[in-house]
Amino acid sequence: MWIGTERGLVRFDGFNFTLIQRPLPNSPPISPVRGLATDANGNLWIRLEGPRMLLYHDGNFEDPYTRFDLQDITFTSILSDYEGRVILPGLGERTFRYEGGRLETIVNAEQSPGNVISLAATRDQSIWLGTQDNGLFRLSQGHISKVAQELKDSKINALLPAETGGLWIGTDSGINLWESGVLAHLDFPSSLKQLQILAMARDSDANVWIGTNHGIVRITPSGAVSLDQLNPKPGFEVTAIYEDLDGDIWFGGSRGVERLRNGMLTTYSTSDGLPSSGIDSVDADSTGRIWFAPPSGGLYWMKEGQVGHITLDGLEHDVVYSISSGDGEVCVGRQHGGLTVLTEKGDSFIARSYTQADGLAQNSVYSVHRDRDGTIWAGTVSAGVSRLKGGKFTNYSDSSGLPSNAVNSIVESFDGTTWLATPSGLASFANGHWTNYTASDGLPSSMVRTIFEDTKHVLWILTSDGLAFLSSGKIKVPARLPEALREQIFGVAEDGMGSLWFTTSDHVLRVNQERLLSGSLSDTDVQSYGIDDGLLGVEGVGRERSIVVDPQGRIWISRKSGLSMADPIVISKTSVPVTVRIESMSAGGSQVNPQNPIEIPSGVQSITLNYGSTNLAVPGRIRFRYKLDGSDQGWSDTVASRQVVYKNLGPGTYLFRIVASNRVGLWNGPETSVPFVIEPAFWQTWWFRVACLAGCCLTILAIYRLHIHQLTKRLNVGFQERLAERTRIAQELHDTLLQGVLSASLQLDVAEDQLPEDSPAKPLLKRVLQLMGTVTEEGRNTLRGLRTTESGNQSLETAFSRLRQEFPLDGKTDYRVIVDSGTRPLRPLIRDEVYLIGREALLNAFMHAHANRIEVEVEYASRHLRVLVRDDGRGIDPQVLHSGLEGHWGLVGIRERSKRIGANLRLRSRIGAGTEVDLTVPGSIAFEKDSNDPISRWFRWLSRERLEMPKRDKEKRVQK
Known part of the structure; x- marks a missing residue:
């Protein structure tokens, strides 16, 4: 809310009044504010004294004189009409109207009625101009005319459109109503006609509020005049009246600013006819009469603003403890007079009182209750409870089952059960039996003060230590x-x-x-x-009530x-929705404008948002919930604070959303949102992260390639060493063992030739020669295997195919070599090891399997080399397959060779189902690298640079 004062412009946010004296930084302090108006675009027009004016929008002030080239025109009044168009009459000059960003002339200087000090706009598109000396004028369809010439006072201080279509006119000589082309006769108090009218406004209930030189006057829609706010002493001028969104009326004048609140509760006191300011027990009957009892004694009622007093049976001299009504009867529990039942008869009441003489347990009745069937319960101070039914009393006390003889409250539940609250617990009476509940049954305390049953049949129990309720037969504590x-x-x-x-x-x-x-x-x-x-x-x-x-x-x-x-x-x-207003926003301690697209630089540690609400009446009751899209998972808890701080937000797009509840707790207001973007630092940008990821991948690839290169180098060295060792062993075996066997065989052959044919030793020598021939052949085969290094140009499938010539097979065995894909160049040593493993597997199949079919399958895949040797022979015993046969090293050698080259070997066999030897070598180990692929070229360049860099450095040093 904005307030124009003699010292400047004041802004009120519900908590604080802020005086603004220098809204334009490079201009002098502003003069007194003489008028305020808002247009359809939300601009605030501020009329200052003299030829000065300000325009406020989106948190910024500007000078409209510069914007519209108004020169030195002094404006004497300001008004916003029904369509939000601002009317500005100049001093002895033209009258302007602001609409759609343009300022147009609606009354030229020749038509000017004089010094206009008051304005009004009616729904018929007429503009009413009240002058300081020339009376009242009307501008309609571009034509200006003088009206209400019969006014006694030609100074028009205030104008207000009337609900009937007329016009209220305020002058120094009272108030008038122009209606249907004439001044209407007003049956107002004579004192109102003598007041100087300074301001007028109409509220949402159609009341007309009038500011005078002696205070405030209210005219209701029915025409009643309220002069309660008038002050007979001078110095109480009311010059401005405003109704806010909550229906509160604000008055401004010589005593500052005052507010008349439309309270949520109406309180009646002695000024409204009540006998005293304090009230004890209260009850409401079915006719709308409110019964109440003051602490000093007596029984009163109030209906439609009228207050009545009951004087029957000495009630005016007795203190009333409790009141209960129903079916035209009012039951009264008294301090000394027992129980009194009032029955309405016409415009009066008849009374019937009951005391101990009539069977009442005690004359001091603290609580009373009338059941739906007319039964009356009277709970006494110290003698239990009495039930009046059919004109007879039945008394119950602690000896009858009550937890206490003092009864604080009585209630009848929906099922006809009667409940009693006592200082020692809760009691229920149903079917002639009493049931008691104490703290051991779940009550917060056995001291029960009051009980009440709601429309959902929940019994609420008020104890000295808190609240409980009885639902579905169980006592619970909220x-x-x-x-x-x-x-x-x-x-x-x-x-x-x-x-x-x-x-x-x-x-x-x-x-x-x-x-x-x-x-x-x-x-x-x-x-x-x-x-x-x-x-x-x-x-x-x-x-009790x-x-x-x-x-x-x-x-x-x-x-x-x-x-x-x-x-x-x-x-x-009348609960008005509350809108949240973003007051300010700061990022890292620097203010930002929340009205514009907000871009916050990287590195900001905290973002602070300050906000308020449109409720000016009870801002302390307003609650807020907020959420930051892009950070928060859900809405915040309900808070009363007007500031939220976010820390360590990462780069990205965010949307701050906030809503407020109104003063009765309804979340019916609109949502306010503020979008903003936090710019990323260079190391938080996507291209930097992609570059880092690419660098990491290249680094990992380089390490991997280097590792493979080193591994291959070590394997090649190992293969060369093993090949040299095998060659040395083969040479030694050939030069020693095999030569010795051959020499012995020749000697035996000579000896056998010299023996006669009939010599008994000749057959024995022949068998020895045959055996030595077999041993010699097997030795040659073994040496051939040790020294085998097929040419690098010979593929695996070709080498496996030639094994048929090395090991002649009978015609019953089908032997095939299958290639699943195109061949790829293999590393020579890897090819030799794979060949030797396959050769050993085939040797076992040829010599021991007795198979009908033997197959070798070679697969050159993109990621591996696979060799599968399978037969349909008699198979291998599982124990032999796992541990090998003692004295035989074929399977052991296969496993050792595959392990040395980093291959995966699987042996599968069953008795009678054949054997499979499945060897898989990783492609990075088995295949030769393509020297023309980009990665290889990059590695060669890197290696060359590493080799040439020291040379270039040396050359530079020599040149220096």
Whole structure:
């Protein structure tokens, strides 16, 4: 809210008044503010004294004189019409209208009626101009004419369109109404005609508020005039009137700014006819009459603003403890006079009182209740409870089953059960039997003060140590109770909208019933009312009925400061949605403009948002929830603070969203959002991360390639060493063992030739020669295997195919070599090792398998070399397959060779099902690298650079 004062412009946000004296940095302080108006675009027009004016929009001030080239025109009044167009009359000059960003002339200098000091716009598109000396004029369809010439005063201070289509006219000599082309006769008090009218405004209830030189006057829609706010002393001028969004009326004048709040509660006190400021017990009957009893004694009622007093049977001299009504009867529990039943008869009442002489347990009745069937229960101070039914009393005490003889409260439940609250527990009476509940049954305390059953048939139990409820036969204590409900509770009632109202020693609370039962109560589900809401005081009373609901659903509350009434239906209907206003935003301590697209540089550690609400009445009751899209997973908890700080946000796009509840806890306001972007640092950009990822991948690839290169080099060295060792062994075996065997064989052959044919030793020598021939052949085969190094140009499949010539097979065995894909160049040593492994597997198959089919399958895959040798022979015993046969080293050698070259070997065989030898060598080990691929070229360049760099450095040093 903006307020124009003699010292400058004042801004009010609900908490603080901020004086703005220098809105333009390079300009002098502004003069007194004489008028304010807002247009359809949300611009605030500020009329200053003299030829000066300001325009405020989106947090910035500007000078419209420069913008529209107005020169030195002094504006004498300002108005915004129904369509948001601003009307600006100049001093003895033209009258302008601002619309759609343009300032146009609607009254030229020749048509000017004079010094215009008041303006009004009616829905018929007419503009009314009140002058300082020349009376009232009307501008309609471009034609200006003088009206209401019969006015006694030609100085028109204020104008206000009337609801009937006419025009209220305020002058120094009172108020007038121009209607249907004439001045209407007003039946107003004569004192109003003598007042100087300075300002007028109409509120949302069609009341006309009039600011005078002696205070405020209100004219209701019915025409009634309220002069309560008038001050007979001078110096109480009201020059400005404004109604805010919450319906509160603001008055400005010689005494500053005052606010007349439209309180949520209406409180009646002695000025409204109540006998005293304090009220104890209260009750509402079916006719709308409110019964109440002051602490000093007596029984009173109020209906439609009228207050009545009951003087029957000495009630005016006795203190009334409790009141209960139903079916035209009012039951009264008295301090000394027992029980009194009032029956309405016409415009009066008849009374029937009951005492101990009539069978009542005690003349001091603290609590009374009338059942639906007419049965009356009277709970005494110390003698138990009496039941009056059919004109007869039945008394019950602790000897009858009651937990105590003192009865604090009585309630009849929906099923006809009667419940009693006592200082020693809760008691129920049904079917002639009493049932008691104490703290051992789940009550917070056995000291039960008050009980109440709501429309959902939940029995609420108010104890000295807290609140409990009985539902479905079980006593439960609500979870997550607010602090206000943990203090001493005096009374409870349910309004017409299903909310529970509680009175405590210091609070009047309205609580969401469903949330209270479910244990999910939050701060916004509990509304606390105090002096700002219409109460004259917050101190409660500890009577049995201190809060009740009438047939219209209104809540009546007895307090030590008077009798208060709250209408929840009206409160909810007039509950204005609250909009959140972003006051300021800072990033890393520097202010940013939240109205523009916000880009926050990288490296900012914290972002702070300050916000407020459009509620000016009770801003402390407004609650907020916010969420930052891009960071928060859900909405925040409900908070009352007006600032939120986010720290260490990463780069990205964010949207700050916030909503507010209104003063009755409804979240019916619109959502306010602020988008902003945090720019990434160079090391947070996508291209930097991609570059880092690519660098890491290249580094890993280089390390891998280097490792493979080193591994291959080590394997080649090992292969060369093993080949040299095998060659040496073959040479030694050939030169020693095999030559010796051959020499011995020749000697035996000579000896055999010299023996006669009939010599008995000749057959023996022949067998020895045959055996030595076999050994010699096997030795040659072994040496051939040790020295085999096929040419690098010969492929594996070719070498395996030639084995058929080395090991002649009978015609029954089918031998095939299969190639699954195109061949690839193999490393020579790897090819030799693979060949030797395959050769050993084939040797076993040829010599021992007795197979009908033997196959060798060679696969040159992209990632591996695979050689599979399989036969359909007799198979190998599992024990031999796992551990080998003693004295034979074929399988052991196959495993050792495959392990040395980093290959994967699998042996599968079953007796009678053949054998499979499956060898897989990784491609990085088996295949020769293509010297023309990009990676190889890059590695050759890198290696060359590493070799040439020291040489270039040396050459440079030599040149130096």
